[in-house]
Amino acid sequence: MGECPRVRLGDRVLHRESAAQREADRDPPPYIATTMFARTRCLLCLSALVSLPGCLGDGASTHPTAHRGPMPPEDWPAARSQATPAPDAVQAQGPDAAQGASEKPQKTRFSVGTFNADWAFDEVDDRSKVANARNSPSEIDWNWKVERIGDLLIAKDLDIVALQSLGGRREIVDIAHYVLSHGGPNYDIAYVEGTDRLTGQQVAVLSKFLIHDARRLDIQVSKHLVADVMLPDYTQLVVVNAQLRAGRYGSQTEFRRQEARRLRSEITKLRGSGPVLVLGDIGSHVLPETDGYTSSAPGMFAYADTKSHDDDCYDSGESHLAQRTHTNGDTPGRMFFCGLMPDPAAFSVVGKTVIVRGEIDDRRQNPWTIPVSQRDTSSHYLLAAEIPLRTAAAPGTPAARRTPSAAGPVAGPNAAR
16 A cells, blocks of 8 residues: 655644545544644554554454553654753863753742643544634634644643643644744643544643543543553542533533533542542633632532532632633633642743734634734633642642641632532
8 A cells, every 4th residue: 555645834844644544544543742843644553552454464453551652663863852962072072061961950849830722623624614713714724723722732832731632643633743843842732532422522631741642431421531650759640621511591501510410420549549630621600709619610620519628629710810811701621630730829820922912813704814913822721730740739728728838728619618
């Protein structure tokens, strides 16, 4: 079988798989990828834990998800840009070079973020009618979307970031490759195809740290995934990325509550093995100080509806620094910290001058009809936070009562119950 057809995206050479290959690969297994190679519809042959027919042979193979990436042949050179220099190269830099490298300051905290990329769909028409209507009209338009999202991620340089409203694995690998090729981090990718056949929207996690497993839970929540991340202090952090039903109508609110209830049931089990970080677009405008919070989707993730404080998770919505994550003033972008605690003074809502270009776009208008100079990247801002390392609480520790910094105890309805 011949090579995958190739196209050029910006300054990158990308490999697109044929229609037959896309159809054969419609329901791929989960994978974790590094972005040291160019993105493919065939790129997964190199950077993901999946081999597609016609790329590295006629057969497809699946590698265990515990691996960071496929094992290259013995005669391959090291591919990562940050590979360790040869000993003579270190010596050539001077006698103090090796000593300086070993004295690199120890990381004391790590940064996390969540961002709804707002229909980050490339130009390929192979999805549902609803999804195809929101595709990028052309490769040029998709290049623009990738660059806008990529430049935002490069500027923030987050250690872990959860993305929502993606078209799929083609799109997340495009974004990660752009970040890497323009001086940003070489992110690991956790992606597992979701089950929302109406919109086709997907979620993914990018991490500077090792992702050694990615999976979906056996629940009826169409857009979610779980990634196991190894932090620099060797703590295993479970990252849950979810995009729940949005809207304020009664049926939408109830559907969202059902999704949150199912997901929290599984999160409770995950918490038994260590800290859990829930990131995503929760789809709800309800804040901790709002009436009805206890029974809302964010209230469920914060365990605000339970009698005990011992299972509380800290809701980022308790901080005014982490509110108004949508251009309409709502706060659907949220983080829930279970068994670990953020620095309450280090929340930020990012992109109000980068994501929004001039006046906020009317989201009822087709964004692709808006001139590039005025077109917003998304209707959502990026929510970021910092978490001190080596402060993870044991399972069952009441996170909302802990005092992680000089900012004082965390306030909010959970602490007052």
